[in-house]
Amino acid sequence: MMGKPITGRSFGGCIRYVVERQEAKILHAEGLRMKNPSQLIQDFNLQRKMRPELGKAVGHLILSWSKEDLAKLSDAIMVERSKEYMEKVGIRNTQFVIVRHTDKAHPHLHLIYNRVDNNGRTISDQNNFAKNVKACKEITVKYGYHLGKGKELVNRQALRGKEKIRYELHDAIKAALKTATNWKELEAQLSKQSIAIAYKYRSGTSEVQGISFEKSNLKMKGSAIDRSLSYAKIDDALNRNMKVQLYQVTRQSGEPLLASGLREAVRNDGQHEHHHSGGGKNLLDILLSPEFIPAGSGPMGDAEEAHRRRKKRKGQQQTQGPRL
Template sequence: MMGKITKGGSFGGCVDYVTRRKKDNPDGTPCNEWRLIDCKDVSMMEGRNGIIASFEDNLALNPDLKNPVGHISLNFHANDKDKVDDRIMVEIAQKYMKKMGIMDTPYIIVWHLDKDYPHCHIVFSRIDNHAETISDKNDFSRNKAACLDLTKEYGLHISEGKKQTNVNKLRGTEKIRYEIFNAVDAVWNDKSVHTFEQFETRLKAAGVGIEYKYKRGTSELQGLWYTRKGKRFAASKIDRRFSLGNISKHLANNKPLHSQSQWMYADGSIVPIASYKGVRLTTQQMNDYVAGKAIRVDGCQGDMPTVWIKFNPQRMTPGVYSSNPDLVGQSASQSQNYGTRLSQVPSSGTSQMQEGFANGGVLPDDFKLWMSRHPGLTIEEALHRYREEQKAKRRRQGPKLH
């Protein structure tokens, strides 16, 4: 069983949709593609109009709520046809609503009969009978958990996802969307693909293109679309696995890291970095860093608002400097390395942060003074020696007397 959540502002439009108003018979009677199997706190005396009026009574309790209409479809696998009847579907839907905190509010449950798999639609007021708003916080993750719990409780089929869909039975845009899914999924499962260039090339051979989305007015990459036969789909509309970030992580896992450094790949190339002390790097900065150049980063948190970052091939880690190490005549040994608080881009295969001194925060004045007297040390070396000296100093002073 899977649940799909939507929200809206029109009870009339939602009720008309789930009761198939557009397919009413010429004499005005409802078509046979749906049936109402359960309801609560709604008037059935006037048909659709009575249901809509009941929902709108609750809307009057909080007319400023932006999306008062709750709409959830519960979709069962075709293999569960013989397991799900009206009674079981109502029972599951009621348990689902309880798990989602949808209580003490008007609702209807409508079974749609126009598909080869059982599914129903729940329409409810997000303003309950006490004028309180039914929370939608984390509703997508809660929905997933609730569906999985009920699927196991009732012994229903646990679907393997879109892979089981028969594309030949689909038509139009939906067919194209599943063709894209199958093409991307095939490349996803090929462990030999570990760069975006390879990823794009393989998709192009399968008839699927990629368009990149950038932050308005900048070169910062934000996401991507997949294209086929003149249609364009956001990555999330194909599958959440296939977003820019998730694809990057997955490709990086296909490309092993260096055995001695998480900042290098096994082939010696440099892992890109995404941010430093609250500053997101631009695509150009990332490209320059991967090419081995020093990049300037402005607006950093802490005592050093401007730093230069450059990969150190000898140490196989990024170095963060107070001045540009690429300048002619600039001695690397004279550049003070202030430690790193760098996050790798998703393609690094990890979301861990490399923490610098004091978790990337402000450097204590006494430590900065100590560093100024010991140039040429990395943050790790300087911190180790500083701490050892402090320990020795405390040992010479003896225990504190209270």
């Protein structure tokens, strides 16, 4: 099960788009007259007048299931799942209508609700996407619905507005994380796609506490785009990339690379310090860690290695006995 939350300004446009279609079937409504679309629009608009300053009073949600779940989803069950979803995300005590469409192979419905509730209060749309993901996952697991294999299967061409940008950010960041080895490289790759990074610092310190990404005047927290894109998880991914790169080149180039890498690290260390004050390792930390300092690379390395070889030869000679 997947959800797509949308907010809008016009009940008229939304109702006509959803209801006035040959394949549309109204399954359920509360607080509304269902005789025709005009009455639905009139009733929605009458209640929104209690909060005239609220521009985007239209709540529109699309709930979709896999075609493998079709046999499990009667009209009545889809209504029950819709109500359960609404309760989980905090859509309560308001007008709503549930409309099923049959124009696609997969079962799906449209739920239109009034963000001005029955008492004139506003139903918040903050963290809509995070709440949506959590609710859909819980319902999917609870009823054994087909579990999708992640964002890779989402049809990007069908996305619009905020959701479209969210997936653009997701895809761009994931692609950049395949090669970037530090925050400066990540920023440079994303800037080519007009994506900016904003760091959130712990109050009164230079310790990074969180991260947001901005594109087309829309700013989203990394964890709201995807759980794997929080500051800590991105920092871990960059450190892993750095270690892999160092391992590969040290095997090919040997000790000269270590000296070269250390010089480069010392030169760049100050440029990246503010990104790693939260505990993440920078290039200098990694290069100086035990796993990346080759045996015998210290100032006494050559002498110690020669001494070890002499002892080995001496032991072999004693075992073999004197030559005749």
